[in-house]
Amino acid sequence: MSPSFSATIIKKTQLTPTVMLIGFRADPPLIFTAGQHIVLSIPIGATFMDRPFSLASPPSKSEYELLVKLMSGGVASTFFETAEIGDRIHFSGPHGNFHIDPNHHAVRLIASSTGIAPFRAILPALLDSQKSPHAVTLVSIPSIGEPNLLSEEFEALTSRYNHFRYIPVTDFGAYLDTLAIIPEEDIYLCGGPNFLHDIKTALLVKGADLDQIHYEEFK
Numbered sequence: 015m016s017p018s019f020s021a022t023i024i025k026k027t028q029l030t031p032t033v034m035l036i037g038f039r040a041d042p043p044l045i046f047t048a049g050q051h052i053v054l055s056i057p058i059g060a061t062f063m064d065r066p067f068s069l070a071s072p073p074s075k076s077e078y079e080l081l082v083k084l085m086s087g088g089v090a091s092t093f094f095e096t097a098e099i100g101d102r103i104h105f106s107g108p109h110g111n112f113h114i115d116p117n118h119h120a121v122r123l124i125a126s127s128t129g130i131a132p133f134r135a136i137l138p139a140l141l142d143s144q145k146s147p148h149a150v151t152l153v154s155i156p157s158i159g160e161p162n163l164l165s166e167e168f169e170a171l172t173s174r175y176n177h178f179r180y181i182p183v184t185d186f187g188a189y190l191d192t193l194a195i196i197p198e199e200d201i202y203l204c205g206g207p208n209f210l211h212d213i214k215t216a217l218l219v220k221g222a223d224l225d226q227i228h229y230e231e232f233k
C-alpha cells in the first residue's frame with residue numbers, strides 16, 4: 015500500500031480557461047519516478063472522494079505540480095477552483111508504472127490537454143540522460159478552442175536540446191491525417207479515453223505495431 019501524505023498548496027495558476035496548475039509542498043517529501051501519479055482524497059462534506067492526478071513536475075524538484083483540467087461540477091475541479099494558497103491537501107502515492115522504457119529507441123510522446131503532465135515530469139531526465147541521443151518528439155493536442163499548454167516552456171527546450179522536437183498541434187483531425195509511422199519509434203500516449211481511442215486507431219491504421227504503443231489513460 016502506498017503511504018499517505020499531507021501537503022500545502024503554494025501555487026495556483028490559471029493556464030487556460032479550463033486548466034489550472036497547482037503547486038504544493040509535501041512534508042515528508044514524496045519520492046516518485048517520473049510518470050507516476052498520486053491519488054488525492056478530496057473532502058466532500060463528512061466523507062472523501064479519490065481522484066488520481068499525474069505528477070507534472072520532475073522528481074528532482076522539491077515542489078510538486080499538477081495540471082488540473084477543470085470540469086464543471088467535478089469533485090476535484092470544484093475543490094481546486096475554490097482552494098486557496100495555504101490550504102492542505104491529502105493524497106497517497108506514488109502510484110502507477112507509466113514510464114519510458116530505459117532501452118527506448120526514438121521516442122514520440124503524444125498528449126491531449128493535461129495528458130502532458132507525466133511527459134513534463136519525464137522530459138528533463140530523458141533529454142539529459144542520453145549519451146548518444148535518440149530523437150525525442152513531444153506532440154501537444156490542446157482542448158478545443160484553447161491554446162497548447164506550457165508551449166513557451168517546451169519551445170525553450172528545443173533550443174537547449176538538438177534532439178528534441180516540440181509539435182504544438184492546432185488541428186487534431188489534420189494531425190491524424192498526416193500521422194506517419196517511423197519503424198522502431200516508441201510511441202507514448204496520455205489523455206482521456208476518447209483521445210486514446212482516436213489516436214490508437216489512427217496509429218494502427220497507419221501501420222504502427224501494438225508493441226510500439228504505450229499509454230496512460232485519464233479515465
Ligand SMILES: Cc1cc2nc3c(=O)[nH]c(=O)nc-3n(C[C@H](O)[C@H](O)[C@H](O)COP(=O)(O)OP(=O)(O)OC[C@H]3O[C@@H](n4cnc5c(N)ncnc54)[C@H](O)[C@@H]3O)c2cc1C
Pocket residue numbers: 051065066067068069080081082083084085086087088089090091092110128129131230231232233
Ligand atoms: C492515472 C490517472 C492520472 C490522471 N491524471 C490527471 C491529470 O494529471 N490531470 C487531469 O486533469 N486529470 C487527470 N486524471 C483524471 C482525473 O483523475 C479526474 O478524473 C478528472 O480530473 C475529473 O475530476 P473531477 O473530480 O473534477 O470531475 P468528476 O467529479 O469526476 O466529474 C467529471 C465530470 O462529470 C460530471 N459528472 C460527475 N458525476 C456525474 C453524474 N452522476 N451525472 C452526470 N455528470 C456527472 C461532472 O459534473 C464533471 O463535469 C487522471 C486519471 C487517471 C486514471
